[in-house]
Amino acid sequence: MKKLFLLPLILLVLAVSACSNSAQQNNTSANTARTLEASGNATASDHTKDTITYQSEDGPIEVPAHPQRVVVLAGFAGNVMQLGVPLAGVTSWEKGNPRFAEALKDVESVSDEDLEKIIELEPDLIIGLSIAKNIDKLKTIAPTITYTYGKLDFLAQHLEIGKALNKEQEAQAWIDNFKSRASKAGEEIKAKIGPDATVSVIESSMKELYVFGDNWGRGTEILYQQMGLNMPEKVKESALKDGYYALSVEVLPQYAGDYLIFSKDPDADNSFQNTDIYKNLPAVKNNRVFEANAKVFYFNDALTLDYQLDFFIEHFLGK
Incomplete structure (x- = not known):
């Protein structure tokens, strides 16, 4: 039987990247580099006045204590929304989720290759996968947290995102309630x-x-x-x-x-x-x-x- 690489979050990143227009990439790469140098670091610094230290899988990172413009470049938008944190950008896959349509109607669709567009969104935090492209460049735009898919189970992943958003108690409360409801229903x-x-x-x-x-x-x-x-x-x-x-x-x-x-x-x-x-x-x-x-x-x-x-x-x- 033929097996196909269907990893949901990894597929999400790869699919969005694959759909990017190659000609547009070539035309914007030079502009992106200049924009990153001119305004990227300033954009990041504007949002780090009130910060916490998050222990990411790559080490400690300073992130906003109360993020207001989060860009999610993986399948975590529902985690961020559940914790009541505003989104500025998400992937086209999540924009295509019928249940998210209303909540994301004013949120931009972006990929890890849309550097100029992400700069324009002025994010104060970026969340993605460890396989995302342009991670080093993304880090010059805003604090960037990446996760290795499958390293954490689905509930631990929500808790980690809660920690990154300074919403650990809220995340744990949801986890406890969800486990109780699922066990009872089971x-x-x-x-x-x-x-x-x-x-x-x-x-x-x-x-x-x-x-x-x-x-x-x-x-x-x-x-x-x-x-x-x-x-x-x-x-x-x-x-x-x-x-x-x-x-x-x-x-x-x-x-x-x-x-x-x-x-x-x-x-x-x-x-x-x-x-x-x-x-x-x-x-x-x-x-x-x-x-x-x-x-x-x-x-x-x-x-x-x-x-x-x-x-x-x-x-x-x-x-």
Whole structure:
């Protein structure tokens, strides 16, 4: 089976960068260098009058104690919004999240290559991934914090962002509440569907399907880590280690659990749902397929996790 590199946050950064126009990059590179030298450091210093020291994975860094214009170059916008901190720029992926549309309507779409645009936004803090481009240049614009994807679990990641935003107590309070709600819901779901029932999470993309492990967004962290629901053995064998696995429709019955969570991309080829193979799945026959919009379900930020938890409570328990 063909495997595809689908790391949600890394894909987010790479996809946004790949979509940048190469000609525009060439035309703006010289201007960017001059702008960084002339105004970048001044922009950063304007926002460091009231600071805290954050212990980043690269060492201590001075960041604003009360950031007001954060640029997020990875999938963390929902974490920042959940903590009530204003955003100035986010990636196009997050701008494309239907649930974030209203909150981000006045927030600019940027990538790690849009240096001049980021300068114009006058950020007081930049948050991204360690694989982002132009990190050294970004650091001359504003204090820049990067995270290595997968180094922290999804809850620890929210706590770290809370620390970086001087909102550690608020982040921990959300984590405690979320864990309590997820645990309670998990017990109720297991009592309803039975302790041995299995759940699979799939997603359509181009001509392939993907099944997911326990740490790849799409609600997998909640279902498997927090609620302790069962993963089909075939999924454990194929997707647990790498986080995902690409498969054809023909073998889908081997990976489909008693319940099926379908993260459905409305722009993808979903014709497999018209096949006899899909229609004859026990989950389909028993009306145990729960469809979610993939553009909402991709992420595992705090706001999306709240949405996913509510989604599972509604569909499994009817609440």
